[in-house]
Amino acid sequence: MELTLLGTGAPAGLPRPDCPCAACAAAVGTGARAATAVLVDGVLLLDLTPGPALAAARAGHSLHGVRHLLLSHPHDGPAVEFPAELPAPVRVPDGQELALISGHRVRAVSLDAPGTGYAVTGPHGDRLLYLPPGAGPAGPSPYGGPPASGGDAPYDLPYDLVLLDVTGRPDALARLRADGAVAAPTDVVAVHVGHEVPPGGELRRRLAAAGARAEADGTTLHVGEYREVPPLPRRTLVLGGARSGKSAEAERRLAAFPGVEYVATGGTRDGDAEWADRVALHRARRPASWRTTETCDLLPLLAERDAPPLLVDCLALWLTDAMDTVGAWDDARWRDGGARALAARVAELAEAVRATRRTVVAVSNETGSGVVPATPAGRRFRDELGRLNAAVAGECEQVLLVVAGTVQRLRG
Structure with a gap:
C-alpha cells in the first residue's frame, strides 16, 4: 500500500x-x-x-x-x-x-x-x-x-x-x-x-x-518497505538537579513500552508528610501497568534475563543507603575501611550495569556545580555521588542532562 x-x-x-x-x-x-x-x-x-x-x-x-x-x-x-x-x-x-x-x-x-x-x-x-x-x-x-x-x-x-x-x-x-x-x-x-x-x-x-x-x-x-531504525539505547543515565524534570524524562523514555519495573530506592519515612506527598506524586504519574519495587538491592534486578525494562529512581538515594551501610558518615569508620567498602559497592553496581541484559533507565542527581557543602559529610556525599555518576555513565550507551526541563544529550 x-x-x-x-x-x-x-x-x-x-x-x-x-x-x-x-x-x-x-x-x-x-x-x-x-x-x-x-x-x-x-x-x-x-x-x-x-x-x-x-x-x-x-x-x-x-x-x-x-x-x-x-x-x-x-x-x-x-x-x-x-x-x-x-x-x-x-x-x-x-x-x-x-x-x-x-x-x-x-x-x-x-x-x-x-x-x-x-x-x-x-x-x-x-x-x-x-x-x-x-x-x-x-x-x-x-x-x-x-x-x-x-x-x-x-x-x-x-x-x-x-x-x-x-x-x-x-x-x-x-x-x-x-x-x-x-x-x-x-x-x-x-x-x-x-x-x-x-x-x-x-x-x-x-x-x-x-x-x-x-x-x-x-x-x-x-507499507512494508524496509526502513532502517536506529537501535534504542539499552542503558541510559538521566542526570539533573532538583526539580529539573529528570524523573519525568526518564519515565517518558519508557512510557511507550509495556511492563516496566519501576525501582524506587527511597524507601519510606515514617511521619514525614512532605516525603509521602513526593512519593504519591511519582506514583500518580506512572502508567498503571508498571510494577513498583522498593529496594536498594539493584544487583539481582540487573542480573535478571528476559525481564521487562527497568527504571531506577534514583542512584543518589541508593548511594545514601550504601553510605549508611558502610558507616561513611563517621570519620573514623570512613578512614578505617568505609571508603574502600563503598568503592567496592560502586564498582559492583557499575559492573552489573555493564553486564545487564535488561533495558535500563537510571536517574541520578547532578551535584557539585554550586555551593560547596559546609560539612565534611556533605562534601563526602557530593564527591562520592560524582564518582558514582561517572562510573555508571561509563557503562551507558546514552547519558542525558536535564536542566530546567530541557534535555541535553551528553552521549549517544
Whole structure:
C-alpha cells in the first residue's frame, strides 16, 4: 500500500490559530502541520484535513479516485471542507468489516476514547493500523491477556505500519506492543502532532526514544518497505538537579513500552508528610501497568534475563543507603575501611550495569556545580555521588542532562 500523509497534525493543526506558545511560534516550514489525514492508494481517505484537494495536489496526488472517506473521531479543530467529488464521510461501527472493490479490507477497531480506529489490509496482504488523536485500544489491559481490541485480533499481527498519537498517548503504543500488534519490524509513525512537544529536534528525540518517528505533511510512505531504525539505547543515565524534570524524562523514555519495573530506592519515612506527598506524586504519574519495587538491592534486578525494562529512581538515594551501610558518615569508620567498602559497592553496581541484559533507565542527581557543602559529610556525599555518576555513565550507551526541563544529550 502507498500512503500519502496529507496532514500529520492535531485536529487544530500546528501552529494552533491564535496560540502564543513557544512550540507554535517555532512551528514553521516543515514543522507546520495541518490536521491529520491519510490517503491510501488513492482510493481510501482516512479523516479530513482543511483544504484536502489542495493538500493532495501539493503532494502530487488527486482525490478523484477516492471511493471511501472514513472519519475516525469527532472533529474539534478548524472547519474542514467536504469537496464535492468526495463520497459522503462515514464512521464505521466498531467491529464492522468492509471489503472494498479495490481489494482493500477495513475493520473498525474499538477504542478507549471517542472515535474509531481502522485496521486496513491491502490487496497484497500488507497491514496498517490507524488510530485517532488521544486514543488507544479499548477493552481490558492486554498485558498477558486477549487482544486489546476485544475478540479476535484485526487480521494478522503484528502490523507493518502503525499511525497513532505517540506524543499524546505513549501508553497506547505500549499496549499495542504488549498485544503483539507492534513488533520490532513495525514502522511506527506519529500523527496528530500538536503543540505539547516543541517541534524539530525535541520532537525527533522523544519519538526516537519511543521507537517512532514523524514525517512532514505531504510525505508518501510504502507499507512494508524496509526502513532502517536506529537501535534504542539499552542503558541510559538521566542526570539533573532538583526539580529539573529528570524523573519525568526518564519515565517518558519508557512510557511507550509495556511492563516496566519501576525501582524506587527511597524507601519510606515514617511521619514525614512532605516525603509521602513526593512519593504519591511519582506514583500518580506512572502508567498503571508498571510494577513498583522498593529496594536498594539493584544487583539481582540487573542480573535478571528476559525481564521487562527497568527504571531506577534514583542512584543518589541508593548511594545514601550504601553510605549508611558502610558507616561513611563517621570519620573514623570512613578512614578505617568505609571508603574502600563503598568503592567496592560502586564498582559492583557499575559492573552489573555493564553486564545487564535488561533495558535500563537510571536517574541520578547532578551535584557539585554550586555551593560547596559546609560539612565534611556533605562534601563526602557530593564527591562520592560524582564518582558514582561517572562510573555508571561509563557503562551507558546514552547519558542525558536535564536542566530546567530541557534535555541535553551528553552521549549517544
